[in-house]
Amino acid sequence: MIWIAWRFQRSVVCALALVALIIIGFAVVTGVMQHHDLMQLLGAPCHGAEVATPGRGDICGVLAVKLANVASYNPEIRIAGLVIAPLVGAVLGLLALVSELDHRTARLAWTQSISRGRWFAAKASVGAAIVTLILVPTAIVLSWWNGEVRGYDLFQPDTFGIAGWDLVAYGLFAFALTMLLGAVIRRVGWTLAATTILFLVVAVVFPSRVRSHLVSPTVHWSSPFATVHKGSAATQPQPFPFDAWLLVNGPVPRTIKTTPTWNDVLATQQNAFRCTSGYPHKTFAEQAKAETECYKKLDIENAAVFIADNQFWTMQLREGLLYLVAGMVFVGGAFVFVRRIEP
């Protein structure tokens, strides 16, 4: 049965593998070039600055232009990374089940000496194995690429999905979602449309509503008026590590019981504004004094809520597991429908 499942989708698998290889190749070439140029630009004699170097021509400027040219491919690779997983999953899901139901070729298999359970298990397992085989090398290369072009800072919300193993989980999720929808709809076109819409909804809702709750964020309290002196200049200190994923940063009452949110920051700012309007603040000094007194009175401090860089793999693991569990539920649902289908 494994041979049959493989034979059924081998040409499409080759096409998808080719797409993945193109993405991998492009990411490797641009990643290496970008890393090389970045290292040169950061090293001597440029030290990251695009300045003309006497006697050597404008090496640093040329390097900066080269780097910018290579980096201009980054959005394409990022988009390709976001698209490849659902593409592979949905296409193989369509082929494994929906195409058979739509073209009624399932009747051929279902009237032979094989149970629908075995038939479905072979289809689902071979499909899932192929999704994994295509996406694992893609995920490895894109993670490396992401690290190279981001200076090893993986933890960026916009590239979280194309770094780490979640890419594989997204592909398997799309595969399972397509199988479930296909078992219900039984038409290739409509299934693809429904899968695309639902996957997009999940891809938008999950990162904005769920992802930040996967690990406990760190809350760093600091005085909103703290300053750091560097030579003669005084600046506000950065209340969170530069490579962390910042969730919230702003004034919040210290008495708050829950993890501060942007709504809390907004409410606090409004309270503080109401408070300071009761004070005379014609001059800058008066305004600063009013703010200081109100912040003290309302017990307001600056809260930086962030997820530290070392939580990256924990988040990846948890998010990936959520997608995989959902995928398994979908596959189970698809099997229930397949058992009931009268083709």
Added chain:
Amino acid sequence: MTGDDLVIETDALTKRFRRRTALNDCSLAVPRGRVAALVGPNGSGKTTLLRLLAGLSRPTEGRISVFGEEMSTSKIDLRARVGYLDQDRPLYPWWRVREILEFGRRINPTWDAEFAGRQLSELEIDLGSRVRDLSGGQRAQVALAVCFAKRPELVLLDEPASALDPVARQDLLQNITEIFADHEASVLMATHAIDDVAAICDYVIILSQSRVVLSEDLDYVLESHRLLSRGLDDGVPVPRGATVLEERRTTREITYLVRLAMPLERDGWRIERPTLNEIVIAYLRGRRAPSASSDSGLEESGAT
């Protein structure tokens, strides 16, 4: 007839698809070793009955058994004994014929690879051809080879020769006849073509408007029906034991197609043997088979 003698038995079988009733209270029994024809107009429930027998769908009500066992979608051992040729001949179009046979070999423990290969080579079908490149007739032959190569004890054929040109149709039917002779399988073949029934089958089941209206041995069906003709003014009554199925009138003559329950006395009637086509059409128009001894035929008015 005992259960062991029956290859197919249904009891009050009903199949509904939402609001549409495809089969209604359908009871029939097909003896083992017969080549049975399932005849009926479009939408009469032939395909539904075959799919229920093939284990592709479940009855809404009633019972369906094959070889004395209840058929269901999960009975692999039972399904292994049943070959099914779907009317759409669902073969993978981009596969090569050789791969289709390999598909059959891998999922059927009783697969007869030699038979399948020989069948197709005798028909000069290239095993290296893709299914989509085959003609309709060749595709039907490949589907038939797959159906028979699993060595089924019961073969269900759904319109095997439909949509084929006359030559391909003749070749396919010839092939089916030869395979029947070689295999000791029971066969149930749905068809519109009454000529096919007469050429191949020895048992006939007529379905009309989702109900079984006749299920009998073909020879018995031919022997138990007659055309009785007389002049319009003769006034001779229809003989005792004859049930009128159909009445035809011309300006001078009246003809009845009757079913006989006992030997016929001539009594002034001109008696002829009807063709199977005439009998089937009479049943399809009248819908219900009268009981053999009953006089409650569909059309007895004016018969005396």
